[in-house]
Amino acid sequence: MFSRAAMEAARVARSVPLRARVAAAASAAAGAAAVGGATVLCDDAVHTVEYDWPHSGFLQTFDHAAIRRGWQVYREVCSTCHSIKFVAFRNLIGVSHSEAEVKKIAAEFEVEDGPNDEGEMFERPAKPSDRIPGPYKNEASARAANNGAYPPDLSLVVKGRHLGHHYVMSLLTGYTEAPVGKDLLPGLHYNPYFPGTSISMPPPLMDGQVEYPDGTPATVSQMSKDVTTFLAWCAEPEMDERKRMGMKWCSAMFLGLALSMYYKRFRWSPLKTRKITYHDINR
Amino acid sequence: MSRLNLNSILSWVDSHIIDYPTAMNLNYNWSFGSSAGFCLVIQILSGAFLAMHYAGETHYAFSSVEHIMRDVKSGWLIRYMHANGASFFFIVVYAHIFRGLYYGSYMEPRQQLWWSGALIYVLMMATAFIGYVLPWGQMSFWGATVITSLFSIFPFIGKEVVMWLWGGFTVGNPTLNRFFSLHYLLPFIIAGLVFVHLGLLHKDGSNNPLGIKTKTANVNFYPYMYVKDLVAFFVLLSVLSVVIFYFPNSLGDPDNYLEADPYGTPAHIVPEWYFLPFYAILRVIPNKVGGILTMGGAIAIIFLYPLLNTSILRSANFRPIYAVVFWLFVADFCLLAWSGTTPVDDYFKVIGAVVSIGYFAFFVFGGLFVGWLEKTLAFRALSK
Numbered sequence: 001m002f003s004r005a006a007m008e009a010a011r012v013a014r015s016v017p018l019r020a021r022v023a024a025a026a027s028a029a030a031g032a033a034a035v036g037g038a039t040v041l042c043d044d045a046v047h048t049v050e051y052d053w054p055h056s057g058f059l060q061t062f063d064h065a066a067i068r069r070g071w072q073v074y075r076e077v078c079s080t081c082h083s084i085k086f087v088a089f090r091n092l093i094g095v096s097h098s099e100a101e102v103k104k105i106a107a108e109f110e111v112e113d114g115p116n117d118e119g120e121m122f123e124r125p126a127k128p129s130d131r132i133p134g135p136y137k138n139e140a141s142a143r144a145a146n147n148g149a150y151p152p153d154l155s156l157v158v159k160g161r162h163l164g165h166h167y168v169m170s171l172l173t174g175y176t177e178a179p180v181g182k183d184l185l186p187g188l189h190y191n192p193y194f195p196g197t198s199i200s201m202p203p204p205l206m207d208g209q210v211e212y213p214d215g216t217p218a219t220v221s222q223m224s225k226d227v228t229t230f231l232a233w234c235a236e237p238e239m240d241e242r243k244r245m246g247m248k249w250c251s252a253m254f255l256g257l258a259l260s261m262y263y264k265r266f267r268w269s270p271l272k273t274r275k276i277t278y279h280d281i282n283r
Numbered sequence: 284m285s286r287l288n289l290n291s292i293l294s295w296v297d298s299h300i301i302d303y304p305t306a307m308n309l310n311y312n313w314s315f316g317s318s319a320g321f322c323l324v325i326q327i328l329s330g331a332f333l334a335m336h337y338a339g340e341t342h343y344a345f346s347s348v349e350h351i352m353r354d355v356k357s358g359w360l361i362r363y364m365h366a367n368g369a370s371f372f373f374i375v376v377y378a379h380i381f382r383g384l385y386y387g388s389y390m391e392p393r394q395q396l397w398w399s400g401a402l403i404y405v406l407m408m409a410t411a412f413i414g415y416v417l418p419w420g421q422m423s424f425w426g427a428t429v430i431t432s433l434f435s436i437f438p439f440i441g442k443e444v445v446m447w448l449w450g451g452f453t454v455g456n457p458t459l460n461r462f463f464s465l466h467y468l469l470p471f472i473i474a475g476l477v478f479v480h481l482g483l484l485h486k487d488g489s490n491n492p493l494g495i496k497t498k499t500a501n502v503n504f505y506p507y508m509y510v511k512d513l514v515a516f517f518v519l520l521s522v523l524s525v526v527i528f529y530f531p532n533s534l535g536d537p538d539n540y541l542e543a544d545p546y547g548t549p550a551h552i553v554p555e556w557y558f559l560p561f562y563a564i565l566r567v568i569p570n571k572v573g574g575i576l577t578m579g580g581a582i583a584i585i586f587l588y589p590l591l592n593t594s595i596l597r598s599a600n601f602r603p604i605y606a607v608v609f610w611l612f613v614a615d616f617c618l619l620a621w622s623g624t625t626p627v628d629d630y631f632k633v634i635g636a637v638v639s640i641g642y643f644a645f646f647v648f649g650g651l652f653v654g655w656l657e658k659t660l661a662f663r664a665l666s667k
Contacts, residue, residue, distance in 0.1 A: 058529060086349045152541075156349075159532060160540035172345070174285065235540075238352070238359045246528025247361070253524045257517035264510040271502065 046192040048163045048170045055232065061240040062233050068096035069212055070230025073223045075105075076210050078154065081146065081201075083134025086155040087234050090128040095233065102128050109133050147187045149200030158228075158235035165232045167193065172224035175203040291364035304501035305508045312386070312513030313489060313508075320477060321516055322372035327470050329365040332415075337417065339463035341456045344401035344419035345542040351512030363531040364523075369411050370534045373557035376404060385587075385609055387597030388490040394589040396483040401585050403476045408558065410469040413462045415555055425552045427454045427462075433565075436572050453545065494597025524657060551626075559623030560616055564642065566627060567635045577639075584646045591650030595658060598663050604657055608649045615641040 038118070055062045071092065074084070089106040093099050106126040111133050114121035126133065134153070136142035143150050158164040170193040178190035188198040205220045212218055287301070288294040336355050338347035351358035380400070383389055389397035414428045431448050437442035450457025491497070502508070526533065534556060538549045554562050564581045568574035599606040618638045625631040 015411060086346070086353060091353070156540045160537050162537055164537070242359065242528055242531070246524065248526060249524045250521065253521040257514070257521050260510065260513045260517050264514050267506050267510050271507070 027190060045195045045197055046174075048167045048193060050163065050166045051169055053165060053229075053232075055229065056238070058243065059241070062095075063229055065094055065214065066226045067231040067233050069214070069216060069223075069228035070228070070233075071096055072212065073205075073210055073227040074154075074230055077204055078227065080135055081151040082154045083136070083154050084132055084231075084234050085134055086131070086156040087237075088129060088131045089126065091237055093128065093236070096230075099128070106130065116212055147200065149187075151201065154231055155234045158232045160235075161194075164235070165228050168231060169224055169228045171199075172228065192224075194234075291375065296465060300504065301505045303485070303504040305489055305504050307489050307500045307502045307507070308493060308499055309489060309494055309508065309511070311511060311515060312382040312521055313377070313491075314512050315375050316484075317370065317512040318515050318519050319375045319379055321519065322368060322375055323470065323474060323477065325368045326372060327474070329361050329368060330337055330467070330470070332361050334463075337463075338373045338440065339417070339460050341419060341459055341543070344417065344459060351649060359531075360527070363527045367523060367526050367531060367534060369414065369559065370555070371519065371526075372407065373411070375519065376407065376559075380404065380585075381613060384612075385599045385606075386490055387494055387592075387594065387599070390592055390594070390597050391589075392482075392487050393490065396480065396487075396501060397589050398586060399476060399480045400484055403480060404585070405582060406469055406473050406476065410466060410473065411557065413466045413469070416459065416462050417466060417541075419541060419543045421541045421543055421549045422536050422539040422552070424454060424543035424545065425549055426554055427458065429552055430554075431458075433575050436575050487580045490597060492598055492600060494601070523630045532591075533633055553624060556620065559620040560642070561623075563623035563635050564639045566623070567632065567639045581642060584643065588646055588650055591646060592654060593651055593658070594654030602653075602657055605649060605653045608645065608653055612641070612645040612649065615645065 023199050054060060054066075074082075089102050092105070093102050097105065106128050109126040109130075109132070110123045111126045111130050112121055113124050116122055136145065139150055158168060171191060174191050174193040176190060176192065178184050182190060182197070184190060184198055188200055188201055190197060191199045207219050210218050216222060236242075261283045272276060287297040289624055333351060336347060336351045336358065336563070338344055348362065352360050353359075355361075364456040383397065383400070412426070412430060416423045431445055432456065434448060437447045439445050446452060446460070449455065450461060488496075536553060536555075541549075553559075561578050561581055565574045568577050594602065594605065596602055599609055615638050622631065622635040622638055623636070627635075
């Protein structure tokens with residue numbers, strides 16, 4: 001659906017200004033932690049940093065190379081705890097991977113199917129048409145594995161939080177030392193962007209955690225940006241198509257508006273240009 | 284056109300749509316009515332298509348909506364149209380109501396027309412509230428819990444009434460099921476009332492910016508009013524398209540993208556924006572029964588307004604004091620909506636109380652007193 005060239009063009013280091021802002025945001029977070037007193041007292045969160053996403057403009061598509069890298073981060077890091085249950089393997093086709101690649105990726109997962117002729121459920125390698133299986137069978141087993149915390153499904157997290165992608169990006173790059181005087185319960189970590197500032201997710205990313213085949217340096221901010229782009233796509237897979245369709249619809253409606261305004265003028269001009277005069281016939 | 288009149292159906296069409304006489308000076312504020320009807324059509328059509336893919340069952344409701352968003356061809360378009368269409372329906376209807384307030388369209392002989400419109404508005408609120416429950420997100424569930432619990436104010440039988448509404452001991456599957464059914468039913472009742480509204484409109488004809496009935500300055504509906512309504516439709520469609528395609532979630536709450544969880548209350552339970560003024564009034568009274576009655580009063584007073592009127596002039600164009608009071612009311616209404624989003628603490632509570640009083644003051648003061656005052660001042664000036 002999306003040409004190589006477009007993906008290539010989108011890839012060309014759009015991340016530079018973003019990275020600069022991450023650095024600024026990180027120091028802001030550190031600053032907030034340093035003057036932590038205020039943060040702790042009201043026990044609220046630091047304001048989400050608003051980034052300049054390469055996909056937020058009217059004419060901008062997702063950075064598809066970032067989606068591809070983001071899938072890698074999700075697969076290698078986040079998927080140990082989080083599911084993306086509304087996304088199917090086939091959704092990746094033409095977005096970040098080719099059909100052959102997706103078939104191979106799907107086959108690495110096992111899904112339950114059945115019952116077979118003997119009435120038994122069985123495991124089989126996943127197919128592109130399957131939804132991506134999550135790490136846990138259900139919420140209870142997820143909680144059991146995470147000290148009682150529940151890693152939420154991430155397929156809608158970008159739509160399900162205020163400022164969506166800005167928030168996820170801020171959260172992932174926002175981990176710092178807890179300020180002096182802030183008591184964290186065991187198993188909790190300090191993140192000034194998380195409401196309440198104590199989060200049960202350990203800092204998921206470290207520099208160099210994944211190795212990108214395209215040679216992009218895997219810094220925390222780069223991986224965060226990529227996985228956030230991926231999650232933004234998971235939440236709104238229709239976005240590119242929506243914006244393209246929007247151009248057509250809106251143009252049609254604006255044209256309709258212009259024509260109907262002309263038509264209105266045309267119909268009304270005889271009435272609007274009428275002149276009513278008074279003649280006194282007795283004069 | 285006269286050949287049309289030979290057939291009874293065609294002659295009805297002719298006299299009510301084609302050659303229907305309308306005052307020539309109607310401005311674009313008179314297009315909100317037809318635009319509201321247009322919104323109803325958009326909602327019913329997009330809703331019918333959504334219902335083809337939606338599952339009204341608590342285990343599947345949320346994922347069936349995601350199925351619509353992801354798997355159904357152009358499903359996202361239909362859903363965004365329906366969700367944002369509801370907001371635009373309210374924008375248009377609020378504008379329509381304010382138009383009526385400004386130009387005195389509620390006054391004699393159009394009181395019944397006003398009442399039928401107010402009834403449509405109440406049914407719209409019910410339909411929109413119920414519809415918001417269907418995606419079964421966090422706000423759906425908790426909004427439904429809060430609002431249905433309001434019915435517990437009935438003395439003695441309150442609890443039974445609420446459980447009867449729920450069909451169980453909490454908001455659950457029976458609730459969702461009946462809400463789906465009602466959400467499909469109510470729009471057709473609204474459509475029926477729209478015809479009643481139109482029938483009552485055609486009894487006396489439209490009011491106009493001068494508020495004076497004319498027999499000579501009329502034009503045919505077609506093509507003169509038709510073209511103006513057409514322009515209004517395209518304005519509506521243009522803005523709606525921009526929202527649907529570029530800001531489809533800007534009017535919604537992020538919490539509704541989290542599946543309903545009866546064990547986890549969202550941090551803030553906020554209704555959709557079009558309910559905020561009434562929500563603010565509900566919250567401003569610290570007592571539950573008092574709050575509900577006051578909110579009920581806020582809606583009831585809309586119905587009462589034609590009876591409170593003392594003015595002999597319709598249009599605010601000729602009522603300088605009322606015009607000021609009217610615009611103050613518009614500002615008050617917006618502030619009231621904003622106040623519905625604020626946390627309930629001392630500072631905001633005071634603002635909420637002031638604008639709530641302002642709301643009622645408009646209807647009582649603007650209706651009873653301003654009309655009398657203007658009349659008195661005018662007669663005094665004339666008698667000099």
